Amino acid sequence: MKDTLLKKIHDKKAIVAVIGIGYVGLPLAVEKAKAGYRTIGFDVQESKVKMVNQGHNYIGDVVDSELEDLVKKGLLSATNDYSIVKETDFIAICVPTPLDEYQQPDISYVKNSATDISKHLKKGSVVVLESTTYPGTTEELLLPILEEGSGLKCGQDFFLAFSPERVDPGNLIYKTKNTPKVVGGVDKDSTEIAAAMYRNVLKCDVFEVSSPKVAEMEKILENTYRNINIGLANEMAIICHKMGINVWEVIEAAKTKPYGFQAFYPGPGLGGHCIPLDPYYLSWKAKEFNYHTKLIESSGIINDSMPEYVVERSSKILNKFKKPLNGSKILILGVAYKQDIDDYRESPALKVIENFEKEGCIVDYYDPYVKTYKYKGKSKESIKELDKEALQNVDLIVITTSHTKIDYEFIQANSMFIFDTKNVMKNIKVRDNIELL
Template identity: 60%
Template sequence: MSVTAAKMSFSPLEEQLMNKLQSRRAVIGVVGLGYVGLPLAVEKAKAGFRVIGFDVQAGKVDMVNQGINYIGDVVDDDLRQMVKAKRIKATAEYSFLAGVDAVAICVPTPLDIYQQPDTSYVEMSTREIAKHLHPGMLVVLESTTYPGTTEQLVKPILESSGLRCGIDFFLAYSPERIDPGNKQFKTKNTPKVVGGVTPVCTRVASTMYRAVLDGEVHEVESPAVAEMEKIFENTFRNINIALANEMAILCNRMGINVWDVIDAAKTKPYGFMAFYPGPGLGGHCIPIDPFYLTWKAREYNYHTRLIELAGEINNSMPEFVVERIAFILNEEKKAINGSRVLLLGLAYKRDIDDIRESPVLKIIDDLLRRGADFAYHDPFVARCQHGGAAYESQPLTKQTLEAADIVVITTDHSDTDYELVRHHAAVLFDTRNAMKGRAVAGKYYRL
């Protein structure tokens, strides 16, 4: 089919929106200005679009409008320049939706107390969008969720407006792929998966992302494929990390260095991908996403045994770490009750300030239950609230290290002074292999 013929097949609404997207004249909304939404809003503004961001938290709205960044993966000056150029602004009023051509939903999808998906934020946002939905508008869900959410939850709410999906408005799912702290892959250059409710919806949504991103835009046949793909990505990581954690537990019992085992295994140029053990999983993706799938699987009378077992192994790692702490202290003829434990790192992964679902918080809870006196140092997390108490990061000094009965590396931040640690920690337990290649003056234990 020729380009001219292809254009002739476009509906007037599709052609109008496609032209706006390709010429960067479209106004784009982003609902939710967190770890996913703000980087996406900034990239859309940098691509030449006028962007309006929405968040229920007035503090975030005020910070964005002042050009003050609060997300590690956003360059401070990028946000500042986009606000100054009037390319991006934020609001706490849903009425802005009446004036946008496209909107991305980037709200949280947590689990409830029964480990079941809580889609209330998605549902609430969609209902507000439906109030302002207008012909020719594109809606894209980016929040991680279970297969079927876009077509079974979002679509009916939007169509309650009287407009028809794929004809009067366009709807697609495109999963976020944010990896906080990743120095190589950011929102701009990470490939994007897009699945529309209809082929027209896919085409329109893909046009928007191609106008914004440098990464490949990969089109799939439906939102359900894109939703499942996202969960598969994180379930893959969850299961392989669980295998690495189980190997670490077994290697500890056998007196084998698990890190050397992995280094040896990854010399094979095919059939092996290196995953590493640690004190547990954190963040909003890997520990949570597989539960969306296990919940949905029950609807089809299927029990996801491997996925659930991997979750059990990963969830047990904080307890395993505390058991090791107790064992190491016992080797030093000390009880964990009353011992001073210094944790190096509170964030769930290296070089970020995110403590959501951090395994270190579970380690702290277990230490407190056992009567330990703990302190933490984290260059990215100056203070935190947890379990009804407030904690502050302690300075990493010779005195702080020497005062501890055991120092535990729980997050391998690049900015940690490991030279100071290796010289002044009398007993060091390394759960991240951060001391690899460094000679430790005191007693040294690995995960």
């Protein structure tokens, strides 16, 4: 059975299903289709299904013309019918793994997907979980659901592995196709089969590990490493401000060391689907082993507190002009969680806006990529353009995303005061109305 599936993969005869066609799933589906595999994307959102089938793109990292061409050639299609699984040989699960309101892992999307897949799973297929999750999910959650629901035996009738997604929206160098892949199967055959598919599709190294748990923990380590180091940078920013030291200059100086230091930068908080969330998955799982993740949770507290710190600093800036927070007009520049993308998942800017509004501020925002957003059941629209009137009609401008499409010299020349939390105005020569984080 293994050899038959490997031959299908080698000959591009394997049919691929990608469950969840969002920021992770759609780029993966496109790459598999580009490699010559007939690929079917599944999503519960009818709007995404319709857009894919019409050849219309909704993800920044996907090239519109490539998507349209793949659909026309019949290599890529989408559906919301799980019965397509019975036609497929390779099933990649790319569904969300958010936190609930108590900062506990919400793996309901993975659980529900596995349950639905199990009803149609056929002999001789391989299932690969790509969604970031806690160590043990593949073997402790996914495996029993797939076996019980299908009546098949893993290792004999089907194969199972974990391969963490490494999507970085907006990255101009590393995309799905050229970012190295880590693969860990429940057995050697599962690892070999999953790795064979990725090697046939991607132009990158495929690193095989001994188990799904290793691959799951590897992804958690990646993002916890970044979370902790950004927490350090944020704490340094707070300390440096109290001491009257420019933290951005400190970091630039530290970067000159050719070993032992990697630069991380402070900001208004952490955003995106992975870095703010993944450490909580590890902390939650560690409690099962009677261990409290002190360092990880400390960095989380620091990063989570940054939106409040931004408002606190803004209050002190406004006090210089004898203006209280209550009633002040604030303009936020950028609500996307990183520069030059339209993704605002977990964006700290949304929390900054929320905290300003709690203090009675009148808040508008401008983002050339995010025309409107929804947060905690409320919608907000970006102002249309950054003209003189928009800039001169506010008491304070707070920069929370370093978009490159914005004319920062124009902003400096026409604004009363600017609080730059991203150091995006570092090259502006006249700085008398600019304060850095």
